[in-house]
Amino acid sequence: MKWKRSERLVDMTHYLLEHPHQLIPLTYFSDLYQSAKSSISEDLGIVKETFEEKGIGLLMTVPGASGGVKYVPKMKDAEIRQVMDGLITELSQSDRLLPGGYLYMTDVLGNPQMMNRVGKVFASAFAGEKIDAIMTVATKGIPIAQAIARHLNVPVVIVRRDSKVTEGSTVSINYVSGSTRRIQTMVLSKRSMKSGQRVLITDDFMKVGGTMNGMKNLLEEFDCTLAGVAVLVEAEHADERLVEKYLSLVKLDEVSEKDRTITLRAGNYFEGAD
């Protein structure tokens, strides 16, 4: 079957979007569409221009025999700001206030389109870095980790609070929870990570950063390196923060249980990891 350019463009766009951060040889497309490499190159030129114009991402071309094309998800700053503003609006609703001054965020974490965008925002920040895996702690960080992982095309590694028979042998560490100062445990299946990997850690919420710090310690146990820290919402606690470098989308300034108000502002995403 001979493909028309218009059909190739639609199918190619789908294929590239489904295979982010993966080098695809030009021969893959020329064989699939029974088309000359020159036609495929022209097609890719159109895809590249549209992806970049619309802030879908970059299309990197690697020349040579072992070369090909790679789709790198990368949002434009304006769209990232929209995601951050959208989160602030959504999370400011006073009915999110829970006893103890906690914020109800479970619905946001369960919203697939929102998580998809959040994942792409963080994947954009780490688009140029070598990331081998995304690590999080069960349960609330999982949707964010999975969304980032899809856009970076790397595995998700889930740390648990307890050991399960279905995890096989595990490595366990104790760490001090930042705000409550209690000793807590983290468990990770031995099989879930090889040594020498560069790992991005993520969670939905960070106060002092005890959990993040626990994950950092766990990385050391596996001879892995911290590649970055990505947080959806950080609470104002900068003076005693255990984690120095991180990216956040939203900063929780103040919660007043009495007035039932939640004060949020943009996180440090654009200031870089300071």
Next chain:
Amino acid sequence: MKWKRSERLVDMTHYLLEHPHQLIPLTYFSDLYQSAKSSISEDLGIVKETFEEKGIGLLMTVPGASGGVKYVPKMKDAEIRQVMDGLITELSQSDRLLPGGYLYMTDVLGNPQMMNRVGKVFASAFAGEKIDAIMTVATKGIPIAQAIARHLNVPVVIVRRDSKVTEGSTVSINYVSGSTRRIQTMVLSKRSMKSGQRVLITDDFMKVGGTMNGMKNLLEEFDCTLAGVAVLVEAEHADERLVEKYLSLVKLDEVSEKDRTITLRAGNYFEGAD
């Protein structure tokens, strides 16, 4: 800025793929691309043909003033069989065998491309049904639930084993674990589900179906209806199964700890929910 057809096709494909099961008015595209509705209709004709030819999904056109176009993810049977076969090959590796005859699957659940395909397979099966939410139990079911949810564009609802302060007030039920016959607890935040919803429940593994049955009971507490059951791997226990209708991708026939063999075959996906 005036868009060329080729650029419109690329951008439209991306937009449709990011907004599954969502009716998009033709005016959205004609305004965005500054193009006549007739041109947009022609574009969509090309997208539709390619999506259907390549098994990406369906493009449903709803005529009239409140009409538009809707992308419905739907894989071809041949590709679904490939996903099932891929899972069987992957899960048959003898080093997955854990003490007690359990199967290590955490890496498969952490593989974003694999989960994306699994999610699309289940979304294909329920493409024509009204689904309002996907429910699962923490932790291992979450990646599957999130992947299905992304393709059906509905929220994920996560049931927990324990109650957390960040969940607000909760509804809790007790249920009998199918295989161990122990009493267990399930907790769901009151805010996480409205009444009257049709809910698809999912998990990574089902033996007798105690956990699934627990979720069914929880649905009743919320005045919601069961829309379907989706399982990645079912174990051979049909005689005492608590759940009657479900779809599975893989069936675990036998595990021999002595011979270190795992015997798997295709699940009941194509036989329908029997």
